[in-house]
Amino acid sequence: MRIVRAGIERIDELQPLWESLHEHHARIAPHMEQLGPVRSPSDSWAVRRELYEDWLSEPDSFVLLAEVEGQPIGYALVHLRGPEETWETGDRIGVLETLAVLPDERGRGVGSALFERTYAELRELA
Numbered sequence: 542m543r544i545v546r547a548g549i550e551r552i553d554e555l556q557p558l559w560e561s562l563h564e565h566h567a568r569i570a571p572h573m574e575q576l577g578p579v580r581s582p583s584d585s586w587a588v589r590r591e592l593y594e595d596w597l598s599e600p601d602s603f604v605l606l607a608e609v610e611g612q613p614i615g616y617a618l619v620h621l622r623g624p625e626e627t628w629e630t631g632d633r634i635g636v637l638e639t640l641a642v643l644p645d646e647r648g649r650g651v652g653s654a655l656f657e658r659t660y661a662e663l664r665e666l667a
Contacts, residue, residue, distance in 0.1 A: 549597040562641040596620035615642035617655040
């Protein structure tokens with residue numbers, strides 16, 4: 542596995558990964574249907590993709606893709622925003638918006654590797 546930094550140019554590769562996370566959310570949190578019915582995977586992706594386009598247009602935002610033989614098996618999407626409202630932080634803070642790993646790859650350290658690399662990338666931006 543290797544982890545590569547990417548931007549909006551690879552957004553379409555995130556769809557199957559997001560859809561697997563969407564299905565996981567729906568399966569583990571059926572009580573959330575109190576908010577409304579679960580969206581279809583494609584509808585969920587359309588909403589999320591629009592958010593990703595906005596976030597990835599911001600300076601210093603990025604996607605980390607975990608790949609095996611060039612195929613994405615997981616990703617972390619990060620953007621930066623202004624200071625935290627409650628706590629005194631710096632002028633910008635990093636927000637890990639999504640951490641997704643394909644079901645067959647879960648439990649193999651992919652998410653942990655993405656998480657650690659996210660912190661390394663954010664430290665470099667500081």
